[in-house]
Structures are given as C-alpha cells and as structure tokens.
Amino acid sequence: MSGAMRFNSMHFMPYVYLPDHHKDYKSLWVSFPNKYYDPEKGHELYNRYLKELVLADQLGFDALVVNEHHNTVYSMMATPNLIAAALVPQTKNARICVWGTPPNFMLPNRLAEEYAILDVMSKGRLEIALPLGTGMEYWANPVNPATAREKFKESLKIMLQAWTEDGPTTHYGQFYTYRFLNPWPRPYQKPHPPCYVVGTGSPETIEIAAELGFGYASVFVTQQRAHELNENLRQRAAHYGHTLRPDQLPLLTFVYVAETQERAEQEYIGHLQRFFEDFARTSPQFLAPPGYLSTDQLKVRAAMADKLHGGFDFAAISKSFFIAVGTPDKVANQLGEWSRWMKTNHINCVTHVADMPHWKTVKNLTLFAEDVMPRLRTRAAPALRTAAE
C-alpha cells in the first residue's frame, strides 16, 4: 500500500438548506436551532451523498472518507459508522475510512466492536482515525473537555488492548474499569485496521501518534504548519523506533477540476466561500470549551483567529491551504508538487463542499478520476523515491 499514489474522496455530507437569515447566527454549530433541519430534505441528501461516495469507488478512487460532527449543518454524520455500514455492501474496492468517531464519545469497547464489525463485513477494507473531537463536540456531548486528553489516551489503550491481546483481559484505569474485556468480533486486518490520529498538530497529539507508530491526518492547518507537522511526526516516530511510510501522512486537499481554469473557478469558488464563511462558522467559545486547550495554545489560536478575520479571499486562502482548482493539468501538477514537498503519496481529496450541486460533484469526481489520477499515478515513481529517502 505504501507504493502507488493513493487518492481518497472525502465527503462531509453537509445539510445545505440554510434559512435565509442564517447570518444572524454567529455559529452554525452547537446551538444553531435544529428546527431548521427538515428530515425530508435530509433523506434526499443522504441518498444523494451516498451515491456520490459509491460513484467515487466506481471511478477508481482508492478510499472513501467519512467523519463525525455533532449539532451542525457542516456534517450530517453524527455517527459515521452508520454511513460506513451503508457503504460496505455498495462498494467493491475502495477502502472505507471512518476518520472518525472521537473515542471519548463512546464506550471504548463498543467503538472497538463497531470498527471490528465494519472491518469483518468489508473483508478488511476499514481504516480508522482517532480524533480528540473539535471543541464544538464537547458542548454537544456530556464529556469534560478539561480531562479530554487523558480520557482519549485511556480509550486508545483499551481499544488497542481489545484488538491485540487475546481476551478476556482486564483494564483498571482513571475513567474505565473492564473486568472482562473480550469483544466479539475481532478485526479482519491484523493486528487491527490501519489507524491515524487526527488533529491540528498539537504536540500532545503528535506524541500519541509517534509513540504508537500511527499515521496522522492533519485538518485545517496551513501549508507551512502541515509541513512542519509531518517533519515533527517523522522525527518523534523515529524516536520511538517507528519509521513512518509516506502513505501514513495523508495530505488534506480541496480539489475541483473543470475544462478551463476560468470555468473551474467560476463553478467552484462560491461553494468554497460558503464552506469557510457559513458551514465552518462558529464562535471562539465553541471552538475552545474550558480546558480543551492549554492557556498557551489558547493565546496562539486567538492571535491566529484575529489574522484570519476579514472577508473571504480566494487567492489568499489558496496559498494558506492545499486548494487545487483548475484544469486536470494544473490540478495534477499542483498535487504532484505538494506530495513531493510533503513527502507523501496519500492525497485525501475533499471533492464536495458546502452547497455544491450533484452535477458539479459528479463532474469533479469524474474529471479527477479520469484526467488527474492517471497523470499522477504514472508520475508517482520519482516522487516516491524522494518520499522514501
């Protein structure tokens, strides 16, 4: 798996029918009233989004990525394992990536069981990511943000013990007591499905991934920070005796492909703008519940948030994040360049954002699969030699 270039199609499954006056709400997370959720529209959206994920499998994407968020229009996947379970029988080749359920919001044995079920059902196509969960999720779930990191570490230990040691075993910890840890079934893949830690590159999460030899899926970090993060993680993993493969460092990108640069920008930018301005809109309070961050990290992020304020600027945001929009040639070149710089062969593509309609998603997926992926796959060999050095 560490050889060829790998392409994921990631979907957030947003609820796109925002009320006209939604700008009156500072946050479309946590407290945005759920009276604006119409289940009939939700039904149509689930069906449509599942079709888009299934299409990505048929077009030859290597993996499908789903994830978990609560109380928000940003994502309708409060329990992504349900979505993954729906995808398993409808897909053939793609790996199913649940990136993922924060272990803090489930009993760890139950999460280990659900992932094992998906892995067995899919004959070993499951990959999982282990997020702490955004600050917003801690307002939605009855879990203390001030002890979230300790609890997260203990949950991981329990899940790994459940997967790697013959049961029954015991666990006596700060948060959980297991007198008979003995989950049935066990994962199809040995010792367990590939695991990534998800985060924004805080020293704590990097250390967790490094110690376990896990991959790391960074989210919403700038290009420069993502680069530093990969370097840090490689070093820290080496410290624990692990050599990370390039595919363990997925690169999160926003992609949109069209016939010409002008058309790509014309078709895409409005959706990207609404993604950043509306779907991702939340308040400092919800981003940082008490104890979720150290006071030092709080200051760093508050200073950063001040810089990000101001209107949406496509040119600026394209430089900050990994956003590839344009012709197949341009997108392929851009991704090739980034993958060499980031020393990875694993491109995690967000192929649908905000209120992008079905036809654009189908067009984007198709052009990407037919005109971008082949260009990069044939070119992959030299890039990988660099990555492996």
Next chain:
Amino acid sequence: MAKFERETYTIDGVKTVVYSAGSGEPVVFFHGAGTVDGFDFAEPWTEKYRVIVPYHPGFGESGDDASFTEMHDYVMHYLELFDTLRLDRFNLVGLSLGGYLAAKFASEHAHRVKRLALIAPAGMIDAMHPMLDILAVPGEQVPGLLVSDFEVLKKRLPEKPDLDFMADRYREATTVARLFWERPGDPKFMRYLHRIKMPTLIVWGDEDKVIPVGQAQTWRKFIPNADVRIFKGAGHLVHLERREAVDEVARFLS
C-alpha cells in the same frame, strides 16, 4: 491591595498565595470562580480583624493542580493551609463558589468555624430558583451578568480585548470545568448542611443574575438559624456594589 502582605506557601505541592492584613480575630475570605473583583473591598474589615485571603489552586496567583476534580479536594487543601498558618478557629466568609466552599468546609469541620458569612453562595440545587450555568455563557457576556451597575466592574476590565486577560479567565474556567462540567450540582452537599450550627449570615443582592436571590430562603431551610440580608438594586457581586454589605458582614462577625 496596599495594606495586604503577600506570602507564598507550598501546600501539598501546590503554590498557594495568601494575602493578609490587619490584626485581631482571624477572618478567612474564600473568593469566587473569577478573581476579577479583587480583594480591596475587604480593607474595611482589616480595621478590626486579621483578614486572610488565599487564592484557591487554579485561580489568580496560586498554582494549578489538575488533580483537583471535586470540592472536597479544596476542603483538604484548606485543612493543610490552615494547619500551616496555625489557624485553629476562625471566622469564615465566602463569595459565590467560595461561599459553596465555605459552607462545605463549615459542614465538615464545624468546630473550626466561629462565624460563617455566605455572600451569594453557589452550590444549592434549587429547581425553583436555578443558578445560571455560567460555563455555557460566552465569555464576553459574563461581566455584564455579574453586577447591576456595570460601571462598578468596568474599571477592573481591560479597555480593549487583551490576550493575557482572556487567558487568565480561560484558566479559571478550566479549573471550574474540572469541578463542574459533567455534574454542576452535588445533592450530597445539601444533605450535610444541617451540621452548620454556628452563627451564620447570608447576604444577597436582589438583582443577582447569576444565582437568583430566591435561593436565600432555600438556604434558610437548610440552616434555620441563619440571618438573611438582602441588598436592593445589587447584583451578584453585591460586595462591590454595596459598601453596606461589607459593613454588615463586619458587624455580624463582631
């Protein structure tokens, strides 16, 4: 704070800063969940008493201890501090969260508390007059909820958004979250309040937007011999808004 002397102690590994001033019978003051209101309001007490004002672990100038996850940890901390200070028996005054702590300390160690004054104390589970869940309130809205007359508090707040001030409040909110995020109330606390038999005064502002003044009568049900004094037009920080409230506590202690 010109009159107060600052001392630093290490109590069970936690840096503990204690301000004290005056002479006479000791009066210990437990501050609330934020330390913006300062301690200078207590200066009038120093004319007759030795006033001792510690910063709780996780607040103000004292150090942090992430293992403090329940109010009982603070009771144990203060048993150790009072032993160190050789304070055997003293008057105890507590404000808001500090009122909760003072009442809890007094119910568990009644023989050490001579007189008890509770200023808008937290801790009561009162379905008829529920306390505002201040952890759910955006930080920028909190100051406005603490007082009736905002001018009283305004001079203690930074004029512009200030990262250090914000971080200090976030740190104190973190300490509060460790104690109360999952369970804002402890029903057992009320169960043992009847052990408070020493003379007790309860002080409240009738415009308290954080803990409704209606709770004053609920406290009296648990501590029947308590006197209640209500100050009109004052909010949660009644001690800042009404000098008479500070004087009333001084009178009660004598």
